Amino acid sequence: MTQHFFTGQNPNITTETKAFVTRYHGLFIDGQTMPAASGETFDVFEPSTGHWLTSIAAANSEDVNRAVQSSRNAFDTGPWPRMTPAERELILFRLADLIEQNKQLIAEIETLDMGKPVIEARDIDVMESASYCRYMAGWATKLDGRVTQLSAGPGNFGYTRKEPIGVVGAIIPWNFPFSMACWKVIAALAAGCTVVLKPSELASLTSLKLAELAIEAGVPTGVLNVITGDGQNAGAPLMAHPSINKASFTGSTAVGKMIGKAAMENLTRVTLELGGKSPMIVLGDADPASIAEELAAGIFFNAGQVCTAGSRLLVQEKIYEDVLLELTKVANNLVVGAGLDESTQMGPLASLAHKEKVESYINLGREEGARLITSNRDMDENGYYVSPTIFADCTDTMRIVTEEIFGPVLVASSFKDIDEVVSRVNNSSFGLAASIWSNDLKKVMDITPRIQAGIVWVNTHNPIDASLPFGGFKHSGIGRENGPEQIEAYLETKSVWINHADS
Structure with a gap:
């Protein structure tokens, strides 16, 4: 095996970071770390040296089914969509605080995993993710429908409701792993959805840490599940799964087109944030x-x-x-x-x-x-x-x-x-x-x-x-991240007509 990154002379990192990176990394389903059904793993290499860093469980379609079913149960019968908006908001504010408190740990993990400068990881990726979490948490209490004047005359009343879309399947890239995980997860949770997240196999560690912090903040088990592995064995089955209601993907235009086609088979709502040449x-x-x-x-x-x-x-x-x-x-x-x-x-x-x-x-x-x-x-x-x-x-x-x-x-x-x-x-x-x-x-x-x-x-x-x-426009994607536009993408609009006239 290639030399382990933690042997020999290495830059100074915290003991907590080393302990996290070197421990066992399984899938995160139902609030627990577990091995892949096949028992298979994949290796992770540290970009500044090329040395072996750790191994992570490699999911397949069986694991995808387990994760989706967990999120399905959490949405259909669990407490998260049934909490008051203020309760969800408070939990997400706690999550933002935990992200900020663990900024050095998350930044060091991110740097070991994908190579970016630790100062950028800490001061930009992690701290802006905490701010993003607080922004989206605030939307949980501001999801309003509207009342409309119906043309049917007196005794008829109409209004709309904004309801969470359901189970979200999300795939993120390796270039901003923690930021992208937060972008995909937090808005969906604020809307009352549940999420199955698949990070890139090149940078999965901070997504697993985010799932742990979510549990610590009070997010119920099953609301956020994380499956690790490659696109063929984990990503494709997730995007084509008939039990997800929304597919959200950030990555290359070529893969985005394939995901769009798979989503159409089940008429799954889709957001695609793709490539550019800006x-x-x-x-x-x-x-x-x-x-x-x-x-x-x-x-x-x-x-x-x-x-x-x-x-x-x-x-x-x-x-x-x-x-x-x-x-x-x-x-x-x-x-x-x-x-x-x-x-x-x-x-x-x-x-x-x-x-x-x-x-x-x-x-x-x-x-x-x-x-x-x-x-x-x-x-x-x-x-x-x-x-x-x-x-x-x-x-x-x-x-x-x-x-x-x-x-x-x-x-x-x-x-x-x-x-x-x-x-x-x-x-x-x-x-x-x-x-x-x-x-x-x-x-x-x-x-x-x-x-x-x-x-x-x-x-x-x-x-x-x-x-x-x-x-973006054209082949750079469909839909928007951030702002009220992103929250809207995780909601369905229900029209309600009430006839209260005397019969």
């Missing part, structure tokens, strides 16, 4: 030096493993070379290293297979004739590191421009005027996010409604708030 549009009045670091963060945050990553840079001609010069300085000076080293600014990629995929795109960019303007650093061969990479003078037909790379690779080109840039950014199958960099309000207000994307940022890229909907 442009950062820099107008000629922007100051290259003042925006360079934020542009770099737009693509290199989380090593580019972000669905909204600003992976396409389009700069107006007159400042094109100046922006590239400033941006290259930032990229070449980024501190790349192990996530547990607090000086690290960009960690490794999440897996060896993904590192090889990203490197294949970098080689493709060279073959396609793009100009590589960043230094090709020597990376630690033991970990899954890729050097921050910027290609200039890219054309819109290059595969590195049209396809989602999902790594620290930026493709840049210049444009002449607003009409040109709008046409070019919209000539994409994706429509998740975009950013505009300018101090000319008139131009910004002209461009914003013309961009075919679900999110448009101005003079920033990638910030997220629980109150603002998150999702």
